[in-house]
Amino acid sequence: MPLEKHGPNGACLHEVIGADSPLLDIACELFLKIFPEDHRYVPYIRACAQQRHPSHPNTFDHVWLVKQNEEWVGLRVFSYIITRDFGHGAYIGLTNKVRGQGLGKWLVKQTLEQLDLDARQFGKSASIGYLVEVERSVDAKSEADRLADERRLQFHRQCGGIILPVPFMEPVMIEDVSYIDPAALKDESPRPMHLILIPSSAGIKSANLDIVDLVHGLYLDVYRLKEDHEFVRNALSSFVGGHI
Numbered sequence: 001m002p003l004e005k006h007g008p009n010g011a012c013l014h015e016v017i018g019a020d021s022p023l024l025d026i027a028c029e030l031f032l033k034i035f036p037e038d039h040r041y042v043p044y045i046r047a048c049a050q051q052r053h054p055s056h057p058n059t060f061d062h063v064w065l066v067k068q069n070e071e072w073v074g075l076r077v078f079s080y081i082i083t084r085d086f087g088h089g090a091y092i093g094l095t096n097k098v099r100g101q102g103l104g105k106w107l108v109k110q111t112l113e114q115l116d117l118d119a120r121q122f123g124k125s126a127s128i129g130y131l132v133e134v135e136r137s138v139d140a141k142s143e144a145d146r147l148a149d150e151r152r153l154q155f156h157r158q159c160g161g162i163i164l165p166v167p168f169m170e171p172v173m174i175e176d177v178s179y180i181d182p183a184a185l186k187d188e189s190p191r192p193m194h195l196i197l198i199p200s201s202a203g204i205k206s207a208n209l210d211i212v213d214l215v216h217g218l219y220l221d222v223y224r225l226k227e228d229h230e231f232v233r234n235a236l237s238s239f240v241g242g243h244i
């Protein structure tokens with residue numbers, strides 16, 4: 001758990017650990033409230049609460065809840081990729097009424113600090129930050145969706161995000177997980193996304209960011225795709241040299 005458990009306007013972080021945590025049902029309910037369109041991924045949230053799930057062999061996962069004024073108002077799900085020196089931010093979400101008071105930015109800062117602690121626990125000197133996949137407004141099907149996509153991108157930019165210059169397709173789910181029947185995902189399709197690095201202070205200072213390592217970390221170690229998978233090859237096809 002990061003050092004600064006207390007955030008803006010009395011907000012407080014609570015870590016959800018273990019399949020039998022009394023906070024796990026609360027986290028799943030909040031997830032459904034904030035991300036109703038992603039209801040199929042509730043088993044993923046439950047798996048992440050176990051921190052080391054056999055279906056996620058390369059990640060150390062975190063599920064956090066935010067409480068403010070005696071109400072559960074925020075959820076953060078992210079992972080440290082133990083084979084690399086960065087993480088993956090899966091979900092960050094707040095209930096409507098608490099948005100815009102700095103809680104999102106505070107959660108990003110806490111995430112970066114936790115990833116730094118994780119990096120040291122797994123033998124690295126520091127974490128360079130974490131990757132997020134963000135919807136592209138150009139793919140939006142309505143004006144409302146387009147605006148929502150723009151705002152989401154704006155939030156990540158305000159948190160220091162760097163859009164990586166790679167074509168990125170988001171897989172529907174991590175390969176071969178034990179906790180979701182593939183039939184439950186049959187209506188889902190991979191989506192083109194922006195791939196964004198939220199750098200830590202070590203990441204900002206780093207002279208070279210190795211883009212191949214970043215792409216491989218997410219595709220091979222998180223999603224467990226093979227190196228010759230078309231998404232991996234496409235993402236790196238136009239890319240010569242490996243560094244940005």
Ligand SMILES: CC(C)(COP(=O)(O)OP(=O)(O)OC[C@H]1O[C@@H](n2cnc3c(N)ncnc32)[C@H](O)[C@@H]1OP(=O)(O)O)[C@@H](O)C(=O)NCCC(=O)NCCS
Pocket residue numbers: 034090091092093094095098099100101102103104105106151152154155156158159
């Ligand atoms: C995205 C989200 C987590 C942002 O949290 P938040 O607490 O509202 O954001 P903050 O108040 O910390 O704002 C941080 C910065 O981002 C900017 N920002 C936040 N929301 C924004 C929005 N909707 N449009 C434009 N800018 C926004 C703020 O202006 C602020 O910039 P500043 O530091 O220059 O003042 C929150 O709006 C949310 O839960 N959205 C729905 C779920 C979602 O889309 N999650 C992201 C994908 S998983």
